[in-house]
Amino acid sequence: xxxxxxxxxxxxxxxxxxxxxxxxxxxxxxxxxxxxxxxxxxxxxxxxxxxxxxxxxxxxxxxxxxxxxxxxxxxxxxxxxxxxxxxxxxxxxxxxxxxxxxxxxxxxxxxxxxxxxxxxxxxxxxxxxxxxxxxxxxxxxxxxxxxxxxxxxxxxxxxxxxxxxxxxxxxxxxxxxxxxxxxxxxxxxxxxxxxxxxxxxxxxxxxxxxxxxxxxxxxxxxxxxxxxxxxxxxxxxxxxxxxxxxxxxxxxxxxxxxxxxxxxxxxxxxxxxxxxxxxxxxxxxxxxxxxxxxxxxxxxxxxxxxxxxxxxxxxxxxxxxxxxxxxxxxxxxxxxxxxxxxxxxxxxxxxxxxxxxxxxxxxxxxxxxxxxxxxxxxxxxxxxxxxxxxxxxxxxxxxxxxxxxxxxxxxxxxxxxxxxxxxxxxxxxxxxxxxxxxxxxxxxxxxxxxxxxxxxxxxxxxxxxxxxxx
Amino acid sequence: xxxxxxxxxxxxxxxxxxxxxxxxxxxxxxxxxxxxxxxxxxxxxxxxxxxxxxxxxxxxxxxxxxxxxxxxxxxxxxxxxxxxxxxxxxxxxxxxxxxxxxxxxxxxxxxxxxxxxxxxxxxxxxxxxxxxxxxxxxxxxxxxxxxxxxxxxxxxxxxxxxxxxxxxxxxxxxxxxxxxxxxxxxxxxxxxxxxxxxxxxxxxxxxxxxxxxxxxxxxxxxxxxxxxxxxxxxxxxxxxxxxxxxxxxxxxxxxxxxxxxxxxxxxxxxxxxxxxxxxxxxxxxxxxxxxxxxxxxxxxxxxxxxxxxxxxxxxxxxxxxxxxxxxxxxxxxxxxxxxxxxxxxxxxxxxxxxxxxxxxxxxxxxxxxxxxxxxxxxxxxxxxxxxxxxxxxxxxxxxxxxxxxxxxxxxxxxxxxxxxxxxxxxxxxxxxxxxxxxxxxxxxxxxxxxxxxxxxxxxxxxxxxxxxxx
Numbered sequence: 001x002x003x004x005x006x007x008x009x010x011x012x013x014x015x016x017x018x019x020x021x022x023x024x025x026x027x028x029x030x031x032x033x034x035x036x037x038x039x040x041x042x043x044x045x046x047x048x049x050x051x052x053x054x055x056x057x058x059x060x061x062x063x064x065x066x067x068x069x070x071x072x073x074x075x076x077x078x079x080x081x082x083x084x085x086x087x088x089x090x091x092x093x094x095x096x097x098x099x100x101x102x103x104x105x106x107x108x109x110x111x112x113x114x115x116x117x118x119x120x121x122x123x124x125x126x127x128x129x130x131x132x133x134x135x136x137x138x139x140x141x142x143x144x145x146x147x148x149x150x151x152x153x154x155x156x157x158x159x160x161x162x163x164x165x166x167x168x169x170x171x172x173x174x175x176x177x178x179x180x181x182x183x184x185x186x187x188x189x190x191x192x193x194x195x196x197x198x199x200x201x202x203x204x205x206x207x208x209x210x211x212x213x214x215x216x217x218x219x220x221x222x223x224x225x226x227x228x229x230x231x232x233x234x235x236x237x238x239x240x241x242x243x244x245x246x247x248x249x250x251x252x253x254x255x256x257x258x259x260x261x262x263x264x265x266x267x268x269x270x271x272x273x274x275x276x277x278x279x280x281x282x283x284x285x286x287x288x289x290x291x292x293x294x295x296x297x298x299x300x301x302x303x304x305x306x307x308x309x310x311x312x313x314x315x316x317x318x319x320x321x322x323x324x325x326x327x328x329x330x331x332x333x334x335x336x337x338x339x340x341x342x343x344x345x346x347x348x349x350x351x352x353x354x355x356x357x358x359x360x361x362x363x364x365x366x367x368x369x370x371x372x373x374x375x376x377x378x379x380x381x382x383x384x385x386x387x388x389x390x391x392x393x394x395x396x397x398x399x400x401x402x403x404x405x406x407x408x409x410x411x412x413x414x415x416x417x418x419x420x421x422x423x424x425x426x427x428x429x430x431x432x433x434x435x436x437x438x439x440x441x442x443x444x445x446x447x448x449x450x451x452x453x454x455x456x457x458x459x460x461x462x463x464x465x466x467x468x469x470x
Numbered sequence: 471x472x473x474x475x476x477x478x479x480x481x482x483x484x485x486x487x488x489x490x491x492x493x494x495x496x497x498x499x500x501x502x503x504x505x506x507x508x509x510x511x512x513x514x515x516x517x518x519x520x521x522x523x524x525x526x527x528x529x530x531x532x533x534x535x536x537x538x539x540x541x542x543x544x545x546x547x548x549x550x551x552x553x554x555x556x557x558x559x560x561x562x563x564x565x566x567x568x569x570x571x572x573x574x575x576x577x578x579x580x581x582x583x584x585x586x587x588x589x590x591x592x593x594x595x596x597x598x599x600x601x602x603x604x605x606x607x608x609x610x611x612x613x614x615x616x617x618x619x620x621x622x623x624x625x626x627x628x629x630x631x632x633x634x635x636x637x638x639x640x641x642x643x644x645x646x647x648x649x650x651x652x653x654x655x656x657x658x659x660x661x662x663x664x665x666x667x668x669x670x671x672x673x674x675x676x677x678x679x680x681x682x683x684x685x686x687x688x689x690x691x692x693x694x695x696x697x698x699x700x701x702x703x704x705x706x707x708x709x710x711x712x713x714x715x716x717x718x719x720x721x722x723x724x725x726x727x728x729x730x731x732x733x734x735x736x737x738x739x740x741x742x743x744x745x746x747x748x749x750x751x752x753x754x755x756x757x758x759x760x761x762x763x764x765x766x767x768x769x770x771x772x773x774x775x776x777x778x779x780x781x782x783x784x785x786x787x788x789x790x791x792x793x794x795x796x797x798x799x800x801x802x803x804x805x806x807x808x809x810x811x812x813x814x815x816x817x818x819x820x821x822x823x824x825x826x827x828x829x830x831x832x833x834x835x836x837x838x839x840x841x842x843x844x845x846x847x848x849x850x851x852x853x854x855x856x857x858x859x860x861x862x863x864x865x866x867x868x869x870x871x872x873x874x875x876x877x878x879x880x881x882x883x884x885x886x887x888x889x890x891x892x893x894x895x896x897x898x899x900x901x902x903x904x905x906x907x908x909x910x911x912x913x914x915x916x917x918x919x920x921x922x923x924x925x926x927x928x929x930x931x932x933x934x935x936x937x938x939x940x
Contacts, residue, residue: 358825368582
C-alpha cells in the first residue's frame with residue numbers, strides 16, 4: 001500500500017467515523033497482540049547491538065513479534081496489555097548459567113571458612129539432615145521469588161530431587177535448564193550413582209518437550225564420579241540431545257586430585273574418556289591453562305563463570321579475558337546462595353567486569369557491554385538457547401525485564417549500559433516477563449505468593465539450624 | 471533506689487492512678503527523650519561486640535543516652551518519637567573514609583578505559599569546563615541523597631569549592647571530614663597551590679567548631695605537589711589540629727614516579743620531608759610493601775581502603791590482611807562515583823570481604839564482622855572520630871541506621887552480620903539518623919527534596935555531556 005492510498009483510506013475512515021458518531025468504531029486495522037512494552041530504552045543485545053531510545057517491544061503469546069520505535073509499534077499493534085517503561089531500560093531477561101537454587105536455604109549459614117570446614121561442619125550435615133522433596137520445593141520457591149525480583153528469567157541448575165526444582169520453577173513461570181545431580185556418594189535422593197543415573201533418565205523423560213524446562217544431565221564433577229558414570233552421563237545426554245552440566249577445574253585441590261589420579265588436568269582427563277563433546281556447560285573453569293583453551297574451543301565448551309563464588313571461597317580467578325579472546329562463549333552465573341550469598345545477576349555481571357580488570361591490570365578488559373552479554377545472549381548461547389532467548393528479536397521467546405533507571409545512584413545517566421553493570425542492582429528490576437507471561441509488574445510478584453514463600457522458608461530454616469547444631 | 475523501694479513506689483502510683491481514674495495521669499517517672507529506636511537486632515560494634523536481639527537505643531538530642539533491651543528502655547524513657555525496628559537491624563551509621571562527593575556528576579561518563587585516557591579525554595575536560603560552586607553544590611546534594619538512602623552518615627571528602635560541599639552536607643544533615651584540595655596545577659578554585667593553601671586555611675577557620683563538619687587539610691598527593699606545599703599542609707594541619715587527607719601509593723605509576731624523582735617510595739618520601747605524623751588519612755595504600763608497614767604503624771596512619779575503585783581502575787590490591795595483622799586501622803571507602811560508580815558502603819564492605827579472600831587464597835581473611843568494623847568503628851577511628859561515632863554506645867553521637875532484613879535475598883536469617891555484608895544493599899536501609907536528626911524515615915528522605923535534587927542534577931548533566939563532546 002502506497003502512502004497516498006494509505007492517506008486516502010485514513011481520510012475515508014475519518015468521514016465514516018464522523019458519520020456514525022460515537023456509537024460504533026471502525027474495525028481497528030492493527031494486529032491485536034497480548035502485550036506491548038513501550039517508551040523505555042530498549043537494549044536489544046542483538047548482533048547489531050541496537051539500542052532504541054525510546055523503543056518498544058510487541059509480544060504475542062509467548063513470542064516477540066516486533067521491536068521498534070514506540071510510534072511504529074503503536075501503529076502496527078493493538079495490545080491487550082501495555083506496560084509503560086518511560087525512564088526505564090528494557091532488556092532481555094538475565095540468564096544465570098550456574099546455580100543450585102534450593103541452597104538459598106543455607107545462605108549465610110556459615111561464611112569465611114576454609115572449604116573443607118565449611119562443607120564438613122555445615123553444608124554436608126545440613127544437607128544430610130534436611131534435603132528432602134519439601135526442602136527442595138520450599139527452597140526453589142524462595143530462589144524463584146528472588147530471581148523474579150532481580151530479573152533472572154532463565155537459570156541452569158543441578159541439585160537433588162530436581163523434579164521438585166522443575167515443578168516449582170514452572171509454577172513460578174521461570175525458564176530452567178535443569179539436571180538431576182549424579183554423584184559418587186550416597187545423597188538424599190540416590191544411594192548410588194547408578195540410582196542417580198536412573199533418576200536422571202526419568203527426569204529427562206518427564207520433562208522432554210516442556211515449554212519452559214530443558215532437561216539436562218548433571219554429573220557433578222570428574223573428582224566425585226568414576227569414569228563409567230561420566231561415560232554413562234555422556235551417553236544419556238547424547239541419547240536425549242540434552243545439555244551436560246558439570247563442575248570443572250574449580251579449585252586447585254581438584255587439579256591436584258586429577259593430576260595425582262590420572263596424571264591429567266580435569267579437562268584432559270574428561271577428553272581422554274570421551275566425555276567432551278557438544279552441549280557441555282562447564283561451571284567455574286578457574287584453573288584452565290592457556291594450553292587447554294584450544295581443547296575447550298574444539299568441543300565448543302560453554303563456560304559458566306561464577307566470580308562471586310570463586311572470590312568468596314578463594315577458589316581463584318578464571319582466565320576469562322583469554323577465553324573471550326580465543327572465541328569461547330562465557331556466561332556468568334551466581335553459583336548457589338550458600339557461597340555467594342544471593343542470586344542477583346547484576347552483582348555477578350559487575351563482579352565479572354571488576355575482577356578481570358584487577359587481575360589483568362588492564363581496566364579495558366570485560367567492559368560493561370561484554371559483562372552484559374555474559375548475562376544475556378552469551379549466557380543463552382552457553383546453555384544452547386541463543387536461538388530462543390538472550391536478545392530482544394522477532395521470533396524469540398518473550399523473556400524480558402524492565403529496569404528502573406531513576407534512582408539517585410543512577411543519576412545522571414550518560415550511558416545506560418554502564419549503569420546496568422556498575423550501579424544497578426536486582427532490586428531495580430520493576431517488571432519481569434517470561435515466555436510472554438508477566439511474573440512481576442511494578443515490583444509486585446504475580447506468579448508466587450510472596451508472603452507465603454518467605455514464611456515457609458523461615459519455618460524450614462529452624463530445621464537447618466537444628467541440623468548444624470548437633 | 472533499691473528494688474523493694476522501687477516496687478513500693480510503683481504500687482503507690484497504681485493506687486493513686488486508680489483513685490484519680492482516667493481524668494488525670496500521674497507524672498511519668500521516666501525521663502523524656504527525643505527518640506527511641508526499638509525492637510530490632512541492635513549490632514552495637516562496641517568493644518564487647520554486643521548484639522542485642524531484640525534491643526533498643528534511646529537518643530536525647532544529638533546523643534545516645536542508653537542501649538538495652540526494649541523493655542528496659544521503655545521502662546526508663548518516654549520518647550517524643552519512637553521508631554519501631556522489629557525484623558530489622560539497627561547499626562551505627564556507615565562511615566565512608568574516602569570520596570569526592572561532587573564527582574557523582576561524572577558517574578558513568580566514561581568507563582573501561584586506561585587511567586590516562588579516562589582522565590585526559592573525559593574527567594579533566596569535564597572538570598575544566600564544569601567545576602563551579604553550583605556544580606559542587608548540585609553534585610553534593612545528589613551525593614548526600616544517595617548517602618542518606620544507603621546508610622552513610624559520615625563521609626571523608628576532598629574536592630574543589632569544598633565550602634559548598636560542607637554547606638550542602640550540613641543542610642542535608644550529614645557529618646563530614648572535609649578538606650579543600652591543594653594541588654600543584656591550576657584548578658577551578660585555585661590557580662596555584664599557594665591559592666589552594668589559602669583557601670584551605672579559610673575553610674579551616676570557617677568550619678572550626680562546627681557540630682557536623684570536621685575541617686581537614688587535603689593535599690592531593692606526593693606526585694601532584696612539591697615538597698614545600700606538602701610541608702606547608704602538615705604545618706597548617708598541626709596549627710589547627712586538623713586531619714590530613716591524602717592519596718598515597720594508589721598506582722604503580724605513582725610508585726615509579728616517586729622512585730624516579732626521589733629514589734624513595736611515596737611513604738618513605740613523605741617520611742623524609744617530615745610529612746608523616748598524627749591524623750593522616752591515607753587513601754588507597756595499594757602498593758605499600760611489607761617493609762613499610764612498621765612506618766605506617768609508627769605514625770598511626772589511618773588507612774582508607776577503596777576496593778571497588780582499585781578494581782575498576784585496575785590499580786591493584788592493598789595488603790589489607792597484613793595491615794590488619796600489624797594492628798593498623800583500616801576503614802573502607804567508595805572513592806568518587808566516577809570510578810566506582812556509586813557511594814554504597816554495603817558494596818564496599820562486601821568487596822573488601824571478597825577481594826582479600828581471593829587475593830590471599832584464604833577464605834577466612836576479612837570475615838563479615840571485620841568488614842563491618844571497617845565500615846563503622848574502624849572507619850571512625852581512621853578519621854579520628856571513634857570517641858564520637860562508629861558504635862552504638864552511651865555518650866556517642868546518635869548516628870545510626872535501621873536496615874531491612876526481610877527481603878527474599880535476605881531469607882532465611884541465620885546470622886545478621888553475614889547478611890549485612892554478603893546480601894544487603896544500601897537500598898535496604900529504611901531509616902538514617904545523624905546527630906539525633908532523622909534524615910530518612912521508612913525510605914522517605916526528610917532533609918532533602920528528592921525530586922528537586924534529581925532534577926537539578928539531570929539538568930546540569932547536559933553541560934557535562936557538552937564538555938566532553940567538544
